[in-house]
Amino acid sequence: xxxxxxxxxxxxxxxxxxxxxxxxxxxxxxxxxxxxxxxxxxxxxxxxxxxxxxxxxxxxxxxxxxxxxxxxxxxxxxxxxxxxxxxxxxxxxxxxxxxxxxxxxxxxxxxxxxxxxxxxxxxxxxxxxxxxxxxxxxxxxxxxxxxxxxxxxxxxxxxxxxxxxxxxxxxxxxxxxxxx
Amino acid sequence: xxxxxxxxxxxxxxxxxxxxxxxxxxxxxxxxxxxxxxxxxxxxxxxxxxxxxxxxxxxxxxxxxxxxxxxxxxxxxxxxxxxxxxxxxxxxxxxxxxxxxxxxxxxxxxxxxxxxxxxxxxxxxxxxxxxxxxxxxxxxxxxxxxxxxxxxxxxxxxxxxxxxxxxxxxxxxxxxxxxxxxxxxxxxxxxxxxxxxxxxxxxxxxxxxxxxxxxxxxxxxxxxxxxxxxxxxxxxxxxxxxxxxxxxxxxxxxxxxxxxxxxxxxxxxxxxxxxxxxxxxxxxxxxxxxxxxxxxxxxxxxxxxxxxxxxxxxxxxxxxxxxxxxxxxxxxxxxxxxxxxxxxxxxxxxxxxxxxxxxxxxxxxxxxxxxxxxxxxxxxxxxxxxxxxxxxxxxxxxxxxxxxxxxxxxxxxxxx
Numbered sequence: 001x002x003x004x005x006x007x008x009x010x011x012x013x014x015x016x017x018x019x020x021x022x023x024x025x026x027x028x029x030x031x032x033x034x035x036x037x038x039x040x041x042x043x044x045x046x047x048x049x050x051x052x053x054x055x056x057x058x059x060x061x062x063x064x065x066x067x068x069x070x071x072x073x074x075x076x077x078x079x080x081x082x083x084x085x086x087x088x089x090x091x092x093x094x095x096x097x098x099x100x101x102x103x104x105x106x107x108x109x110x111x112x113x114x115x116x117x118x119x120x121x122x123x124x125x126x127x128x129x130x131x132x133x134x135x136x137x138x139x140x141x142x143x144x145x146x147x148x149x150x151x152x153x154x155x156x157x158x159x160x161x162x163x164x165x166x167x168x169x170x171x172x173x174x175x176x177x178x179x180x
Numbered sequence: 181x182x183x184x185x186x187x188x189x190x191x192x193x194x195x196x197x198x199x200x201x202x203x204x205x206x207x208x209x210x211x212x213x214x215x216x217x218x219x220x221x222x223x224x225x226x227x228x229x230x231x232x233x234x235x236x237x238x239x240x241x242x243x244x245x246x247x248x249x250x251x252x253x254x255x256x257x258x259x260x261x262x263x264x265x266x267x268x269x270x271x272x273x274x275x276x277x278x279x280x281x282x283x284x285x286x287x288x289x290x291x292x293x294x295x296x297x298x299x300x301x302x303x304x305x306x307x308x309x310x311x312x313x314x315x316x317x318x319x320x321x322x323x324x325x326x327x328x329x330x331x332x333x334x335x336x337x338x339x340x341x342x343x344x345x346x347x348x349x350x351x352x353x354x355x356x357x358x359x360x361x362x363x364x365x366x367x368x369x370x371x372x373x374x375x376x377x378x379x380x381x382x383x384x385x386x387x388x389x390x391x392x393x394x395x396x397x398x399x400x401x402x403x404x405x406x407x408x409x410x411x412x413x414x415x416x417x418x419x420x421x422x423x424x425x426x427x428x429x430x431x432x433x434x435x436x437x438x439x440x441x442x443x444x445x446x447x448x449x450x451x452x453x454x455x456x457x458x459x460x461x462x463x464x465x466x467x468x469x470x471x472x473x474x475x476x477x478x479x480x481x482x483x484x485x486x487x488x489x490x491x492x493x494x495x496x497x498x499x500x501x502x503x504x505x506x507x508x509x510x511x512x513x514x515x516x517x518x519x520x521x522x523x524x525x526x527x528x529x530x531x532x533x534x535x536x537x538x539x540x541x542x543x544x545x546x547x548x549x550x551x552x553x554x555x556x557x558x559x560x561x562x563x564x565x566x567x568x569x570x571x572x573x574x575x576x577x578x579x580x581x582x583x584x585x586x587x588x589x590x591x592x593x594x595x596x
Contacts, residue, residue, distance in 0.1 A: 144337075145476075
């Protein structure tokens with residue numbers, strides 16, 4: 001009975017379509033219910049609201065550094081000496097792992113602003129306090145796995161893959177910056 | 181219907197409607213178990229004991245703990261000083277984690293030595309590896325809760341591992357943290373997951389036991405049970421043996437809890453977490469050290485992470501990597517040597533994980549990591565083609581009773 005078997009085939013095709021579209025709709029439904037449960041783990045509105053910090057640099061003398069908190073992370077601000085600025089600008093970029101000029105990283109050459117988190121596995125490098133080890137390049141040194149950063153926060157030696165991150169910030173006046 | 185085996189009318193009434201007593205009688209009392217099991221077969225029940233201990237002490241600790249960055253450290257110190265018996269409960273929980281890993285690691289190496297992962301016990305083994313992974317996640321998150329320096333920086337370093345994932349790594353890390361660094365949101369979710377994961381482990385343990393009871397325990401000579409002459413009922417023979425093993429285990433455990441409670445911990449974790457200062461030398465808990473050594477042995481960030489997770493992933497496929505049909509190492513003269521090399525290799529990796537990543541330590545870590553993967557990926561599949569195994573006994577009873585005892589001969593002998 002060819003006619004009969006043909007109509008059976010048609011029914012099967014129709015049934016497959018119904019089954020597949022039911023599963024697809026159920027899948028979309030399940031995913032849309034799951035999303036709020038997953039997304040609730042992302043930063044909440046109040047966490048995002050604390051995402052900027054203002055810093056007054058007027059009392060920061062040449063050669064001094066301060067650490068401020070921004071988004072729960074330390075941010076390093078250092079008032080560089082003329083020699084340090086000279087060193088940071090004149091060094092050759094040829095053998096750097098992550099070549100960036102000092103001008104790209106420091107808009108106001110006196111004040112360098114960096115996220116104080118080693119790009120390797122997230123430790124806080126040393127070099128902010130006067131007695132700290134500053135590493136072979138005079139900038140910062142991460143004690144966890146031995147990364148050396150220079151006066152511009154660039155990785156020069158050790159396992160860290162990239163330079164210390166420069167947060168987005170702007171000068172509100174000559175001596176006040178807003179980070180974030 | 182057959183007559184009930186229970187005399188107590190209440191038990192009989194319940195069992196007729198809900199056959200839990202029949203089930204327990206079948207699985208814990210009559211359950212036929214190979215009669216040649218040695219003391220290495222105690223570690224499964226010890227792991228179960230450790231799990232229950234951790235859950236009970238964990239529940240009572242949670243009644244006194246505060247999961248908030250400003251209070252967590254102080255609430256743990258309050259448990260240690262002011263809460264009645266708090267010091268005891270916390271030291272049991274803290275050392276319990278270490279002892280749980282000790283017995284589980286011995287349990288795993290037992291399985292490796294006697295080939296307990298081979299057909300038909302592949303799923304039993306895989307469920308076991310899954311339990312190990314869940315234990316690691318639970319232990320890692322539990323270590324964050326006291327909010328000491330090692331808690332905080334351990335959490336920072338380990339969650340940062342996910343930043344090695346290409347493209348979405350940073351987003352995943354922010355999602356895991358619930359912020360831009362390890363902070364209150366992170367502590368809260370870790371507490372929540374640390375509380376619930378042990379119950380997930382209980383669920384997987386139940387599946388592990390269902391799979392175990394399907395074919396019964398493997399045994400030191402690794403051949404199948406041929407008949408009842410090869411087995412004894414679980415109770416009283418192995419209930420007593422397990423209880424004796426438990427009392428020995430408890431002696432060691434009590435010695436640690438009462439005399440060396442901080443031996444396996446790190447003093448830096450008694451300093452409250454400070455997100456602005458990293459301790460000079462960050463080390464994970466001892467049971468993660470071999471994996472930490474593998475992570476640091478690879479000079480590439482993503483590569484290190486992949487190899488570290490790969491070290492566990494090879495265990496999942498081990499039943500198919502090992503091409504030898506002989507289970508027990510007693511009959512595999514070459515593999516037996518390599519087994520001990522693997523054990524020493526893992527201990528060496530553990531030592532190297534605790535050392536600073538510099539100089540000779542890095543070179544040794546690379547050699548030890550290379551051996552680990554060589555053992556699983558090359559030795560296991562290829563060794564059976566070279567190795568000449570020793571002849572297997574005809575039955576479990578034969579090596580004990582001697583002669584050419586076949587199953588049939590044994591049966592007649594038992595009748596006499």
